[in-house]
Amino acid sequence: MFNIPNLLTASNMVCGIFSILLTLSGRIDLAPYPIFLGAIFDFLDGFIARLLKQQGELGKQLDSLADMVTFGLAPGIMMFVILLNISSGNDNFFDCATCEYEKFEHWINIIFKQFHFEVLIALLIPVFSMFRLAKFNLDTRQVEGFIGLNTPANTLLLCTFPLILAQDFDAGSVNFIARELVMQPFFIIPLILVLSILLVSEIPIFSLKFKHFKWKGNEIRFIFLLICSLIIPLTLYWSLGIIVILYLVLSIFDNLFKRKKHEIQS
Numbered sequence: 001m002f003n004i005p006n007l008l009t010a011s012n013m014v015c016g017i018f019s020i021l022l023t024l025s026g027r028i029d030l031a032p033y034p035i036f037l038g039a040i041f042d043f044l045d046g047f048i049a050r051l052l053k054q055q056g057e058l059g060k061q062l063d064s065l066a067d068m069v070t071f072g073l074a075p076g077i078m079m080f081v082i083l084l085n086i087s088s089g090n091d092n093f094f095d096c097a098t099c100e101y102e103k104f105e106h107w108i109n110i111i112f113k114q115f116h117f118e119v120l121i122a123l124l125i126p127v128f129s130m131f132r133l134a135k136f137n138l139d140t141r142q143v144e145g146f147i148g149l150n151t152p153a154n155t156l157l158l159c160t161f162p163l164i165l166a167q168d169f170d171a172g173s174v175n176f177i178a179r180e181l182v183m184q185p186f187f188i189i190p191l192i193l194v195l196s197i198l199l200v201s202e203i204p205i206f207s208l209k210f211k212h213f214k215w216k217g218n219e220i221r222f223i224f225l226l227i228c229s230l231i232i233p234l235t236l237y238w239s240l241g242i243i244v245i246l247y248l249v250l251s252i253f254d255n256l257f258k259r260k261k262h263e264i265q266s
Helices: 004-024 032-052 057-088 104-113 117-138 151-158 160-165 174-182 185-199 219-265
Strands: 145-147 204-206
Touching (some): 004 057, 032 151, 057 117, 057 160, 117 185, 151 160, 151 185, 160 174, 174 219
């Protein structure tokens, strides 16, 4: 049970716990970084398991349990806190001395007395992540790729919000205006709803797992990684959100191309 892949999976879960603690302690600006580390552990546990031929049902279940914390609960709490601050009119997300969301009574007051029920929309993230992970464990079609948006990709997109919140953009700049637009309930709430639906959708999504490193059979993966290498230095803090959207768009085009190719061959 305590082999290297399972210990890496446990490390993934610990990263998720640290992210939650940072969010609830008023350091939501730091909360994405343990998630990034957790994503690395999430990749390594499967890679090492295949390398050491230690794949098994236990590891599969542990992986989903860890992912539920790091890529389900942690981003849900992150977005809950962001919506709570926006609804309460609190502009200081990072100073523990002024973060009123530390008080449970204040949470109740905002949600149930001031009727800001939109804050609860953030809870759809862990709920739909739970269904997504359970579906993945039972769905035998998801061997070569994914059916529906995977939880790490969903979480990486949501990590864009605390990252851009932490940046001190010049007033009136394009980045400042864009941040003001996306940090509004009319943007965040529909995004959460769309992402939640995508988690349990039937849209085929390609996987970044390489069985070999030849061009043939990995075309979509190499194209995606090449574009990502250009996007990251150009867009910096916005790159995560853009990359996940690109991931979805390329998956749709890849699926359409394969379907058309299959129709031609048949």
